[in-house]
Amino acid sequence: MMDLTVEFKGVGKHYPHFNLDNIDLVLPTGSIMGFIGANGAGKSTTIRILMGLVHQDLGAVNVLGHSMPSQQAAAKLDIGFVSEDMRLYGAATLEWHMKFVSSMFPKWDQAYADKLVQRFDLKPQQKIKGLSHGQRVKAALLLALARKPRLLVLDEPTTGLDPVARREVLGELMAVLADEDRTILFSSHNTQDVEQISDQITFIDRGRIVDSDDKEAFLDQWRRLRLVLPQHAELPHLPGVIDVGGSGRLPVLTTNRFDPGMLTVCQDLGATVQAVDSMTLEEIFVTSVQHRRETLTV
Amino acid sequence: MHSDLLISQTDGRPMYLQIMEQIKLKVAVGDWATGQEIPSIRQLAIALRVSVITVKRAYLELEREGVILTQQGKGSVVAPDSGLSPRLHEEELAGHLEQAARLGDLLGLTTEELASRLQEASGRRIEDGLPKEME
Numbered sequence: 001m002m003d004l005t006v007e008f009k010g011v012g013k014h015y016p017h018f019n020l021d022n023i024d025l026v027l028p029t030g031s032i033m034g035f036i037g038a039n040g041a042g043k044s045t046t047i048r049i050l051m052g053l054v055h056q057d058l059g060a061v062n063v064l065g066h067s068m069p070s071q072q073a074a075a076k077l078d079i080g081f082v083s084e085d086m087r088l089y090g091a092a093t094l095e096w097h098m099k100f101v102s103s104m105f106p107k108w109d110q111a112y113a114d115k116l117v118q119r120f121d122l123k124p125q126q127k128i129k130g131l132s133h134g135q136r137v138k139a140a141l142l143l144a145l146a147r148k149p150r151l152l153v154l155d156e157p158t159t160g161l162d163p164v165a166r167r168e169v170l171g172e173l174m175a176v177l178a179d180e181d182r183t184i185l186f187s188s189h190n191t192q193d194v195e196q197i198s199d200q201i202t203f204i205d206r207g208r209i210v211d212s213d214d215k216e217a218f219l220d221q222w223r224r225l226r227l228v229l230p231q232h233a234e235l236p237h238l239p240g241v242i243d244v245g246g247s248g249r250l251p252v253l254t255t256n257r258f259d260p261g262m263l264t265v266c267q268d269l270g271a272t273v274q275a276v277d278s279m280t281l282e283e284i285f286v287t288s289v290q291h292r293r294e295t296l297t298v
Numbered sequence: 299m300h301s302d303l304l305i306s307q308t309d310g311r312p313m314y315l316q317i318m319e320q321i322k323l324k325v326a327v328g329d330w331a332t333g334q335e336i337p338s339i340r341q342l343a344i345a346l347r348v349s350v351i352t353v354k355r356a357y358l359e360l361e362r363e364g365v366i367l368t369q370q371g372k373g374s375v376v377a378p379d380s381g382l383s384p385r386l387h388e389e390e391l392a393g394h395l396e397q398a399a400r401l402g403d404l405l406g407l408t409t410e411e412l413a414s415r416l417q418e419a420s421g422r423r424i425e426d427g428l429p430k431e432m433e
Contacts, residue, residue, distance in 0.1 A: 032349060167347070174344045192307070199351040216355050219312055278312060 003029040004062075005151050005183040006050060011059035013045060020045050020207045023059070027200065030180040032173070034194030034215075035187040036285055037204035043187040044083075046204065047155055050185070051081055064151055077105070080144030082137075083155035090129035094122060094139050098146070105147045113146035120168060134165040141169060145176065152176065154186040158193050170197055195281035205289045215281075222284045223258040224277040227251050230270040238262060242291045254279075254287055305346055313348055317356040325365055325376055326386050334376050336366065 006027035013020040020042050027033050037043045048054040050063060052072030061068040066075035088097055094117075102108035117124060120138040131139060137157065144152060152173075158166050174197055176182050188194050194201060195215070202212040211218075229235060229249045240257035255262065263273050279287075303320045305313055324330040336342075339357055343350045357374060360366045368374040402412040 031351070170347050171344075174347050177350060178340055178344055180340070196313075197347060197349050199349045214351055215349060216314065216351055278310070 005029045005064055007062045009060045011049060011056045011061055013056050018207060023209055027183060027185055029183050031199035032184040032197055033200040033202060034198035035185060035202050036191060036194055041204045042207040043204055044155060047153060047187060078150045080147055080149035080152045082140045082144045082157060086140045088128045091127060093125055093127050095124035097143055101143050107148045109146050109148055116142045116145060134161050137161060150182055152184045156188055157186055158190055173197060191282040191285055203285055203288060205292060210288050210292050218284060221258055222256050222279045224279060225253040226274040227266055228272040228274055233270060243287060303346060305348060313352050314356040317353060318360055321360060322365055322386060330376050332376050332378050336374050336376060338373050
């Protein structure tokens with residue numbers, strides 16, 4: 001059986017203007033999951049339920065073997081959480097924060113913290129209020145990483161970072177994975193970061209999971225086929241095709257269940273297959289969200 | 299960590315294919331010798347800042363093609379006698395021929411016309427004083 005660090009079963013949460021609906025999610029130990037959604041899709045609510053900060057109305061949540069929210073105190077010892085609105089004390093220095101966090105968490109690794117100070121190019125004596133946005137994010141990340149938590153939960157860790165800082169942060173996240181017992185969940189609307197470092201990918205939209213799979217499966221199963229139809233030919237409905245674009249004799253089909261047999265079917269119709277394009281994660285995300293919204297309104 | 303492979307964001311092909319191609323090239327030119335130990339999946343993933351699952355996929359395919367050998371718990375090595383160099387040239391040739399056929403199609407050339415163009419091209423190489431054995 002696969003070892004799971006996070007498991008959501010049928011989780012729901014009702015708000016006056018927003019519903020999180022029937023969320024099922026599994027995160028295998030030792031992997032990175034990228035959690036992608038537009039603003040307001042339900043990413044932060046899901047993450048807050050995972051942390052025990054928001055209590056679900058329905059369903060079961062298990063994190064590192066602890067049932068949430070009832071056993072959140074035990075779980076939180078081993079979860080490092082960094083979010084955009086993370087509050088550090090403006091009047092205190094980074095060094096003060098390091099001492100403070102290390103006093104609360106026995107697994108704090110000072111040598112690793114010192115190394116991160118170097119790699120992130122931070123100054124321990126500087127007060128938090130004098131830091132730039134990027135430095136603040138790196139400081140918060142350092143405080144979470146040096147605790148050596150088994151699960152890292154990062155809400156938009158790369159948003160607003162300059163390219164150099166982004167690269168440093170992604171590099172440190174990957175380095176965490178050298179230890180096979182550690183797991184990362186990070187939310188983002190930057191699909192390029194997610195595509196690069198994630199093993200697992202989950203799309204969320206309007207409070208529902210649109211799709212969740214391992215990354216290679218996503219990239220393998222989505223294709224765009226560019227066809228040239230013979231004159232007066234009619235394109236029949238093909239199974240697995242979720243969008244037909246283009247026009248007239250030059251249709252462009254998008255499929256989320258590509259198999260080479262599709263090409264044979266098209267050729268048997270007398271169509272020429274001009275190209276079979278793979279798609280970026282961003283294109284896949286946008287297409288699947290649009291498709292989901294269309295099927296829901298029909 | 300620094301890596302001697304390089305993943306390009308603008309290369310349209312999937313990352314696992316880029317990794318495979320670069321490893322094959324390293325083996326073909328002898329940078330990675332037969333029997334030599336190569337980085338573990340996790341090591342390479344960290345060095346490239348690329349997900350573990352992507353590198354795992356590249357290694358699985360390389361193993362299937364006989365380029366590397368992976369032993370459970372012991373890591374991976376370059377396979378003895380992978381016969382890679384001729385195979386790489388074979389693959390490259392197949393790719394170019396396909397392109398030539400496609401372009402010929404677009405220009406409305408017949409197979410015979412295309413074949414004679416290929417003969418012309420070979421002939422030019424000899425006139426240029428570049429007999430094939432010398433390369």
